Amino acid sequence: GQSYEIRMLDNRKLGELPEINGKLVKSIFRVVFHDRRLQYTEHQQLEGWRWNRPGDRILDIDIPMSVGIIDPRANPTQLNTVEFLWDPAKRTSVFIQVHCISTEFTLRKHGGEKGVPFRVQIDTFRESDSGDYTEHLHSASCQIKVFK
Numbered sequence: 001g002q003s004y005e006i007r008m009l010d011n012r013k014l015g016e017l018p019e020i021n022g023k024l025v026k027s028i029f030r031v032v033f034h035d036r037r038l039q040y041t042e043h044q045q046l047e048g049w050r051w052n053r054p055g056d057r058i059l060d061i062d063i064p065m066s067v068g069i070i071d072p073r074a075n076p077t078q079l080n081t082v083e084f085l086w087d088p089a090k091r092t093s094v095f096i097q098v099h100c101i102s103t104e105f106t107l108r109k110h111g112g113e114k115g116v117p118f119r120v121q122i123d124t125f126r127e128s129d130s131g132d133y134t135e136h137l138h139s140a141s142c143q144i145k146v147f148k
Helices: 042-052
Strands: 003-008 025-033 059-061 069-073 081-086 092-098 118-127 133-144
Touching: 025 042, 025 059, 025 092, 025 133, 059 081, 081 092
Parallel strands: none
Antiparallel strands: 003 092, 025 081, 025 118, 059 092, 069 081, 118 133
């Protein structure tokens, strides 16, 4: 539930991708499992979490604290995903909140479990000729662990 800032920066070199000048881009944030063995069962793991925590989300945007984000959305069926539009020419900071802890996905629950590492993955897209944001521009990620 703690809010953490991620600054969105335009890191293009001069003259690179001039077609996005003055245009918005879309970034999709996902919290996924870092360990490969858990990636194979990610869908089942997330469904189990949804069953134990009905109505809760894994990832949210702290909208009042965020700056420069446009049309933030959280799909009700994708609990670990949020998305928004932003202008690369303007200062943009998104504050995200992760609502699960790393030990919720460990097998044994007797205390002192190590907890699984998550990864925050950010994929950014530009608008295509058809008006949807499908042309991939950039991906970034970092590993996180969440504890109380």
